Amino acid sequence: MDSSSGEKNYWALAGGGIAFLILPVAIFSSKAMTPLFILLAFVLFAQRVAHRNYQFAVPKLPFIAFIHLLIWAGLSVFWSFDQALSARLLLPLLALFAMGVFALDEVKSTAKLQSDGLEKALIVGVGLAIALLFFESVTGSWLTRQGRGMPWYEVIKFATGGINIAAFAKNGVVILSILIWPVMSGLWRRHQQLWAGAFVIATIYLVYRFSASTALVALAASLIGVGLAIYQKKFAAIFVASVFAILVLSAPFVVQQSIGHKSVKEVGQLAYDAKMPNSAINRLIIWQFATKRILEKPFVGWGMNTARQIPGGSEKYTLRVDTSAKKNVALFREFYVPLHTHNQAIQIWLELGAVGAIFVAAFGWLFIRKLGNTETDPALFGVVISILVFNFLSYGAWQSWWIATQFLCLFVALASTRKTI
Numbered sequence: 001m002d003s004s005s006g007e008k009n010y011w012a013l014a015g016g017g018i019a020f021l022i023l024p025v026a027i028f029s030s031k032a033m034t035p036l037f038i039l040l041a042f043v044l045f046a047q048r049v050a051h052r053n054y055q056f057a058v059p060k061l062p063f064i065a066f067i068h069l070l071i072w073a074g075l076s077v078f079w080s081f082d083q084a085l086s087a088r089l090l091l092p093l094l095a096l097f098a099m100g101v102f103a104l105d106e107v108k109s110t111a112k113l114q115s116d117g118l119e120k121a122l123i124v125g126v127g128l129a130i131a132l133l134f135f136e137s138v139t140g141s142w143l144t145r146q147g148r149g150m151p152w153y154e155v156i157k158f159a160t161g162g163i164n165i166a167a168f169a170k171n172g173v174v175i176l177s178i179l180i181w182p183v184m185s186g187l188w189r190r191h192q193q194l195w196a197g198a199f200v201i202a203t204i205y206l207v208y209r210f211s212a213s214t215a216l217v218a219l220a221a222s223l224i225g226v227g228l229a230i231y232q233k234k235f236a237a238i239f240v241a242s243v244f245a246i247l248v249l250s251a252p253f254v255v256q257q258s259i260g261h262k263s264v265k266e267v268g269q270l271a272y273d274a275k276m277p278n279s280a281i282n283r284l285i286i287w288q289f290a291t292k293r294i295l296e297k298p299f300v301g302w303g304m305n306t307a308r309q310i311p312g313g314s315e316k317y318t319l320r321v322d323t324s325a326k327k328n329v330a331l332f333r334e335f336y337v338p339l340h341t342h343n344q345a346i347q348i349w350l351e352l353g354a355v356g357a358i359f360v361a362a363f364g365w366l367f368i369r370k371l372g373n374t375e376t377d378p379a380l381f382g383v384v385i386s387i388l389v390f391n392f393l394s395y396g397a398w399q400s401w402w403i404a405t406q407f408l409c410l411f412v413a414l415a416s417t418r419k420t421i
Contacts, residue, residue, distance in 0.1 A: 015040075015043065015117070015118050016114075016122075018039060018040050018408075019118045019119075019121045019122040019125060019415075021036060022125060022179070022409075022412065023125050023172060023175055024125060024132060026405075027129055027169050028144060028168070028169075030401050030405070032401075033175075033402075033405045033408060034401050034404040036404070037099070037103075037404035037408050038404075040408065044103055044106045047106075056105075057105075059104075059105050061363070061367060062367070070090070070093070070097075072359060073086075073090065073093075073304040076352055076356075077304060079300060080302065080306055081302065081303060082309055083303075085306060085309060086303045086304040086305050086306060087304075090304070096400060097403075099407070104411060104414065107411065114415070119186045119416035122416055123183050123186055126179055126183045126199065133173065133176070133209075137206070144169060145165065150165070166210050166211070170210050170211075174214070174215050174218075177386055178387060178390075178409045179383075179409060179413070180200065180203045180382075181226070181381075181386070181413070182377075182383065182412060183199060184196050184199065184200065184379060185377055185378075185379035204216075211277075213279075214390060214393045214394050218386040218389035221386075221389050222382035222389075223382075225381040225382065225385040226379065226382045226385075229371070233372055233376060233378070234372040236371070236381060240371070240381065240384070241365045241368035244364050244368055247345055248357055248360055248364065249358070249361050251343065251346050252295070252298075255346070256291050256295065259287075259288050260291055264288075264317055264319065265320065267281075267284055268285065268319040268320075269322065281319070283342045285334075285336070286337055286338075286341055287343055287346055289312070289336040289337060290341045290349075291346070293311070294346070294349045298353060301352045301353030302351055303351060305398055306350075307347050307351055307396070308337070310337055310350065312336055313337030314336075314337075315336055316334060318330055318332075318333045319333070339396065340396030340398075340399070342393065342394055343392055344391040347396060379413065379417065380414070380417070383409055383410065383413045387410075
């Protein structure tokens, strides 16, 4: 075997190993996605060094988009009420996005051997993760309890309300709902439709079993997007991109018009009567509170990364509701803004104002629009739409593990299908 073939096998093994590990690792530690992503970037860079390939053309659209946002975020330090808090995020964010842009651009040079090996590794890794999640679901999260040193009596302790042990695996279920799309595509192309169906059914069950309601929304929205892409790819890309831009630009105004004039108790009662889960009720109240702060500084925002320290956000409220049995009960007690807004559009408006929101909407539209390329695998629509749903309903804009997860999912989806956007 010649040296070039040996090198290809080596890099295929390294890339496949990372693709295999993503989900099994995420089940037990979602924060491990950041070092795993850094490892991927290192492997890709080492591959270039081994091949003595030091020429790198910066992808124009991601570079221009990120530089605009970074410059505006940097300028926001000057009017931030906590300049140190705003400034200390800039360099880590720059490093993460630089590695992400580099990793996605490297997909173009992925050899077919590497692509096939990575796809197989991803499928096996997802299969293992599904088995692990099933095991956790029927054993009271035995592996999680053992790994975190949580005795059972602490989990079910009545005096403190116990520990929501299933919540530790929920981020793994989230990533499963994203990666199921390239896995489905790979199994379908390999004419393994029965396995594809089994994986989908297992994923839906696990989403339900771990009460990952946002993941259920992501699966439903992605199914619609993938269906549109199969039928008319260009229209689907324009539609998804336009919905994204509209949601980003209109988010605070929609919140203000719908619940902005209501009290916390009124919002909570309406949501409770609609049988929303407590987490969804809390997010409505977070968005209502954040929108009030947005309207105080609508053009430039409060400053980069200030959502966690926004005035009044660290105060707690107790939500009391009237039950169907005519009893007034305390439903929960929570912060107005617990670290972030659980909606990236709201967070961008809150921290970077209308200018930041316009940057995100415009460049996001251009990026998503590229999915209309005739060579794009429809599964990529599922990956992108799922990520967007979680961005709008769950995670903060600057969470390093989530940024790393997005780049990892996009990389393995692109590399396994050998497609680029």
